[in-house]
Amino acid sequence: MKLKLKKLPLFRMTGLTRSILSYLVVFLFPFLIVSGIWFKTSKDSINQQVTLSARNHLLQLQSAFENNLMQLNDLSHQIPFDNKLSLAQTNHAYYATEGQQSLKKSRLAGSIVADVFLLYYDKPEALFSADGWLSLDVFLKEAKAESFAKNQVAELFQTKVPKLVNLASKTAISKRLYYLVPLQNQDQVAYGTAIYAIKDSSIQQLLDQSTFGEESSNFIVNKQNEVLFHTGKKELLTYLKEKEQLQQVTKKTHVKIEQQDYQIQALDKSSFDLAYISLVDPNNALDSVNQVQRNLLYFIGFILIIGAMVVYVLGRRSYQPMRQLEKLIANYTTQEVKEGEYAPSFVHERIEQFLDENKALHQEIKRQTPHAREQVLRKLIGDRIKTQAQLQLLLDSVHVKLTGQHFFVMTISTKENSLNEFSTEHDLLIEYLQTVKGKGYTAYATEILSTQVIAILVGYEEITGAKRIAEAFHHEIFDLVGLQLTIAIGDPVDNLIEINRSFIEALAALEYAYSQKSQKIIFYDALKDETKKAGIHYPDSEEMKLVQSLTQGDYAVATETIHALIEVGVKQGSPNAQKMFGFYLLNTLTKFASKIDSHDALMVAEKATDFHSLYDLEPNLLQIAQLLCALVQEKPQNKESQLKQELFDFINKNYAASQLSLEWLAEEFDMSVSYLSRFIKKESGLTFSKYIQELRLNKIKQALVETNRPIKDIIRDAGYYDVSNYTRKFRTIVGVTPGQYRTLHQN
CATH class of the missing domain: 3.30.450 (Beta-Lactamase)
Structure with missing residues (x-):
C-alpha cells in the first residue's frame, strides 16, 4: 500500500527549487525594473530640486517681505482718516496722548515694525511718535545716524512714493532701515510721511x-x-x-x-x-544629492536581500501543502513515481482523478443542504434550539440568513382547496417558498406534516411591516397556484430563538380563521381585540394559543397563556362568574389531557375542582400544563412522529431484504406509494433508493472495520449479490476498494 519513492527526495527538492525560483522571478524582475525607474526618477528629481529650490526660496522670501510692506501701505492709508493723528490734534497738550495711543496700535499692527513716526510737512523739523514729539536731532542720535545731516534727512523723508531707506553709514555692517509711505489728504495732496522703523531681527x-x-x-x-x-x-x-x-x-x-x-x-x-x-x-549641494543617492542604493539593496529571504520562506511554505499531498497520495496508491517525473504534475493527476471519482459525492452534499435547512427550521419553530450560539451555528451551516431585527411566522393549511401533498399546486407552492427575498425582508418555509400546515419564517425590518409582507405573499401565491389561501400570522418577536411563540400564535389564528370562514389574512394580534361577548368573556385567541402550546409541548408559552387567562378571568366581576371562568379553563386542559391519555393530569384536574379563587386555581393549572407538555415531549403523539419512528425502524431491520421496495412499505403501512416517497425524502433528504443505498453502504463499512468476515459475505448480507459489480461501485463512491478500506481503517 505504500508508495515506492526512491527518487522522491529529488522530486521534492526539484519541486521546492522550482517553487522558490518561480517566486524569485515574479519578485525580482518587477522589483529591478521598478527600482531602476524609481532610482533614476529620484536622482533627477533631487538634482532638479537643487536647481529650483533656491529660486523657490527666493520667491517665498519676496512674497513674505513684500506682503509685510503692503500691509504697511494699507496701514498708512488709514492714518489720514484718523482725526487723532492730525497735526492740530498732535500739537494739542491734551489730545496728543490719544494720537500716541493710535500710533502704538499702528506699531503693533506690523509684524516687522519696531517703531512708527509721523513727519508733517508743516513741521519738518520734528517727528511725532508713540512717545510724543521729538526733534530730528534726537531722532538721528537715537537711530545712530549722526553721519546724516538734519536737512538731508528731512528732505529724504519728504517722499512722494513708498520707499526703503538706509540711515546707516556706508561702511557700517548693520543697517538702519526705514520704510517711508507718503500721507495724502482727501484731495490726494501729500501732507506728511509715515516712517516705519524696520526690525532687523524680523x-x-x-x-x-x-x-x-x-x-x-x-x-x-x-x-x-x-x-x-x-x-x-x-x-x-x-x-x-x-x-x-x-x-x-x-x-x-x-x-x-x-x-x-x-x-x-x-x-x-x-x-x-x-x-x-x-x-x-x-x-x-551635490554632496547632499550623492548622500541621498547612496542611501537609496543601500535601501534598494536591503529590500532586495529581505525580498530574497521572503521569497525563500514563501517558496518553502507554499510547497508544504504539496508535500502533504504527496504523503497523503502515497497512502492511497500503489503507483510508482518514475524517475525524472515532476512531483506536482503527479499530484495534480491524482487529485484530478480523485475529484472525478468523488464528483457524485459533492453533488449529493449539495442536494442535502435543502433537507438540512428544513430540519433546522423545524427544530427552531419547535423550540428545540435553546442557545443563541447553537442557533447561529446551525443557521450558518445551512446558509439561512433571516435579515432584519424582527421575526414572525405565517401558516398556510395544506387541507384547504385540495392543497394536499399530491397536488401540482402543492409542489409549486413548496418550491416557491424555499427561499423568498423581498425589499426589507427574507423568508424560509418548511412543511409540518403533523399539523398539515406550511410554516413560513420571516425576518424583516420594522419599516417594512408584517401586514405588507403578508399581503405580498397572498398576491404572489394567488398568481402562482390560482388559490385564495388563508394566511395566519403570529405576533412578531425580537429574538429569533423565541420564534416558536409566533408559530403557536399563527396556528391559533389559523384555527380561528377556519371557524370564521371569512378572512383570508388574519393576525393573531387582531384576535385579542375581538368584541367581548355577553356574559362571561372567554377569549378564543388565548384559548386556541393555550391548546396549540400544549400540542407543541411548549410549557413556557403555556405558562404565559394561563397567567394571561387568569388575569382576564379576575376581571369578569362577581365570584360566581370567576368560578365559572375557572371551570371553563380547567375543562380546556381536561379535554386535552383526555385526548392524549394523561391520567396524571386528569387526577390533578379532579382535585383542582374544589378551588376558591382563580389565583387558587392557577398553580394546579400550571401543574396540569407541565404534565401535558412533558408527555408530549416524551412520547411522539402525532402521526408524523409515529410514522417516522416506525417506518425507519422497519427499514433498518429489513434493509438487506430482496423484496424491500416502496410498494412493499406502502402495503405494510397501509399508505400510498406517493405519500411514502415524499415522506422519506422530507425526513431523510434522500430518495428511497438513495437512502437504501447509503444505509447498505454504511452497514458494509461498519462490517469491514469491525469484523474479519470475508468481503463477499459482507456485501451479500447487505443485499447485493453481484459482488464484483458492487466492488467497482464501492470504489467509485468511496475512492478505494473494500479491501483497501478495511486496511486503512482497521487498527
Whole structure:
C-alpha cells in the first residue's frame, strides 16, 4: 500500500527549487525594473530640486517681505482718516496722548515694525511718535545716524512714493532701515510721511527661513544696488558690497568667488524696487544629492536581500501543502513515481482523478443542504434550539440568513382547496417558498406534516411591516397556484430563538380563521381585540394559543397563556362568574389531557375542582400544563412522529431484504406509494433508493472495520449479490476498494 519513492527526495527538492525560483522571478524582475525607474526618477528629481529650490526660496522670501510692506501701505492709508493723528490734534497738550495711543496700535499692527513716526510737512523739523514729539536731532542720535545731516534727512523723508531707506553709514555692517509711505489728504495732496522703523531681527528671520540649507546665501538689494539684508557667508557679502560686482552677478548664472564656484538665482526688481539674489555652493549641494543617492542604493539593496529571504520562506511554505499531498497520495496508491517525473504534475493527476471519482459525492452534499435547512427550521419553530450560539451555528451551516431585527411566522393549511401533498399546486407552492427575498425582508418555509400546515419564517425590518409582507405573499401565491389561501400570522418577536411563540400564535389564528370562514389574512394580534361577548368573556385567541402550546409541548408559552387567562378571568366581576371562568379553563386542559391519555393530569384536574379563587386555581393549572407538555415531549403523539419512528425502524431491520421496495412499505403501512416517497425524502433528504443505498453502504463499512468476515459475505448480507459489480461501485463512491478500506481503517 505504500508508495515506492526512491527518487522522491529529488522530486521534492526539484519541486521546492522550482517553487522558490518561480517566486524569485515574479519578485525580482518587477522589483529591478521598478527600482531602476524609481532610482533614476529620484536622482533627477533631487538634482532638479537643487536647481529650483533656491529660486523657490527666493520667491517665498519676496512674497513674505513684500506682503509685510503692503500691509504697511494699507496701514498708512488709514492714518489720514484718523482725526487723532492730525497735526492740530498732535500739537494739542491734551489730545496728543490719544494720537500716541493710535500710533502704538499702528506699531503693533506690523509684524516687522519696531517703531512708527509721523513727519508733517508743516513741521519738518520734528517727528511725532508713540512717545510724543521729538526733534530730528534726537531722532538721528537715537537711530545712530549722526553721519546724516538734519536737512538731508528731512528732505529724504519728504517722499512722494513708498520707499526703503538706509540711515546707516556706508561702511557700517548693520543697517538702519526705514520704510517711508507718503500721507495724502482727501484731495490726494501729500501732507506728511509715515516712517516705519524696520526690525532687523524680523527680516533676518525671513531670510533664514528662505535659505536652501548652509550651501546658499540670500540677499535683498535696492535699486541703488545696495545690499539691504543678507544671510549666509560673510565673504560673499564683502564681494557683493561693490555695486559693479553686484551688477555683474545679476546677469550671470555662475560666479567664482575666492576660488569657489557658485550658482546664481536672481529675481528682477519688483514694484518696490527690490531685487532678490541667491548664491548656492553646488559642491555642497551635490554632496547632499550623492548622500541621498547612496542611501537609496543601500535601501534598494536591503529590500532586495529581505525580498530574497521572503521569497525563500514563501517558496518553502507554499510547497508544504504539496508535500502533504504527496504523503497523503502515497497512502492511497500503489503507483510508482518514475524517475525524472515532476512531483506536482503527479499530484495534480491524482487529485484530478480523485475529484472525478468523488464528483457524485459533492453533488449529493449539495442536494442535502435543502433537507438540512428544513430540519433546522423545524427544530427552531419547535423550540428545540435553546442557545443563541447553537442557533447561529446551525443557521450558518445551512446558509439561512433571516435579515432584519424582527421575526414572525405565517401558516398556510395544506387541507384547504385540495392543497394536499399530491397536488401540482402543492409542489409549486413548496418550491416557491424555499427561499423568498423581498425589499426589507427574507423568508424560509418548511412543511409540518403533523399539523398539515406550511410554516413560513420571516425576518424583516420594522419599516417594512408584517401586514405588507403578508399581503405580498397572498398576491404572489394567488398568481402562482390560482388559490385564495388563508394566511395566519403570529405576533412578531425580537429574538429569533423565541420564534416558536409566533408559530403557536399563527396556528391559533389559523384555527380561528377556519371557524370564521371569512378572512383570508388574519393576525393573531387582531384576535385579542375581538368584541367581548355577553356574559362571561372567554377569549378564543388565548384559548386556541393555550391548546396549540400544549400540542407543541411548549410549557413556557403555556405558562404565559394561563397567567394571561387568569388575569382576564379576575376581571369578569362577581365570584360566581370567576368560578365559572375557572371551570371553563380547567375543562380546556381536561379535554386535552383526555385526548392524549394523561391520567396524571386528569387526577390533578379532579382535585383542582374544589378551588376558591382563580389565583387558587392557577398553580394546579400550571401543574396540569407541565404534565401535558412533558408527555408530549416524551412520547411522539402525532402521526408524523409515529410514522417516522416506525417506518425507519422497519427499514433498518429489513434493509438487506430482496423484496424491500416502496410498494412493499406502502402495503405494510397501509399508505400510498406517493405519500411514502415524499415522506422519506422530507425526513431523510434522500430518495428511497438513495437512502437504501447509503444505509447498505454504511452497514458494509461498519462490517469491514469491525469484523474479519470475508468481503463477499459482507456485501451479500447487505443485499447485493453481484459482488464484483458492487466492488467497482464501492470504489467509485468511496475512492478505494473494500479491501483497501478495511486496511486503512482497521487498527
